[in-house]
Amino acid sequence: GDSVTQMEGPVTLSEEAFLTINCTYTATxxxxxxxxxxxxxxxxxxxxxxxxxxxxxxxxxxxxTYRKETTSFHLEKGSVQVSDSAVYFCALLxxxxxxxxxxxxxxxxxxx
Amino acid sequence: EAGVAQxxxxxxxxxxxxxxxxxxxxxxxxxxxxxxxxLGQGPKLLIQFQNNGVVDDSQLPKDRxxxxxxxxxxxxxxxxxxxxxxxxxxxxxxxxxxxxxxxHFGNGTRLTVT
Numbered sequence: 001g002d003s004v005t006q007m008e009g010p011v012t013l014s015e016e017a018f019l020t021i022n023c024t025y026t027a028t029x030x031x032x033x034x035x036x037x038x039x040x041x042x043x044x045x046x047x048x049x050x051x052x053x054x055x056x057x058x059x060x061x062x063x064x065t066y067r068k069e070t071t072s073f074h075l076e077k078g079s080v081q082v083s084d085s086a087v088y089f090c091a092l093l094x095x096x097x098x099x100x101x102x103x104x105x106x107x108x109x110x111x112x
Numbered sequence: 113e114a115g116v117a118q119x120x121x122x123x124x125x126x127x128x129x130x131x132x133x134x135x136x137x138x139x140x141x142x143x144x145x146x147x148x149x150x151l152g153q154g155p156k157l158l159i160q161f162q163n164n165g166v167v168d169d170s171q172l173p174k175d176r177x178x179x180x181x182x183x184x185x186x187x188x189x190x191x192x193x194x195x196x197x198x199x200x201x202x203x204x205x206x207x208x209x210x211x212x213x214x215x216h217f218g219n220g221t222r223l224t225v226t
Contacts, residue, residue, distance in 0.1 A: 004154070032212055036217075041219070042219060043115075043116070043203065043217035043218050043219045043220060044155070044203065044205075044215075044217040045217070046214045046215070049214070051212065089154055089155075091154075093212065098143075098160065098167065098168070099157055099160075099168060100157065100215065101154075102154030102155050102156075103154050104152065104153050104154045105152075105153075105154055
């Protein structure tokens with residue numbers, strides 16, 4: 001079945017460090033891929049998405065590129081801030097299906 | 113626009129008791145979802161409604177969980193009787209039409225079963 005594997009956390013970085021959170025997926029066909037973020041005490045929010053191979057999603061300085069050849073959708077940010085501290089979830093939506101499948105989440109803590 | 117509203121925010125019950133959660137989606141959103149998020153895991157879809165009809169409830173433990181969306185707007189999720197393993201955050205989400213439409217999540221209800 002369809003699945004998402006995320007880099008295990010927690011991840012702790014200093015402010016202004018470079019961030020990568022790895023995400024790989026298993027799916028038939030051509031799924032859409034998403035990153036959701038959950039700030040402390042809040043609900044999940046869509047951070048960015050990509051719907052086809054080689055698409056790059058970007059938002060708030062975060063980027064992720066849909067790589068079909070490596071079945072990956074790694075999240076990157078060049079310079080993180082304390083306000084980026086949150087749990088990040090990679091998710092996929094199979095083509096022709098409305099069932100969003102999430103990874104286990106990666107907790108990110110940024111220290112000043 | 114107002115977001116997805118959920119209540120209560122927290123609930124503590126004993127095993128074998130019953131509990132109900134309420135969700136009011138964003139106005140105009142036809143599709144409503146209930147997810148279960150166990151600590152350390154990603155959210156898992158329990159049930160999806162399109163207006164007041166069920167689209168997918170394949171992962172809903174129907175012997176103890178039930179959900180309804182009678183008028184195609186707000187929804188309730190009930191657990192009766194609760195088990196220890198039901199301790200989780202229950203998330204409600206809505207979208208305009210489902211499919212590739214982005215999901216908007218509520219803040220969730222944290223359930224603790226003792």
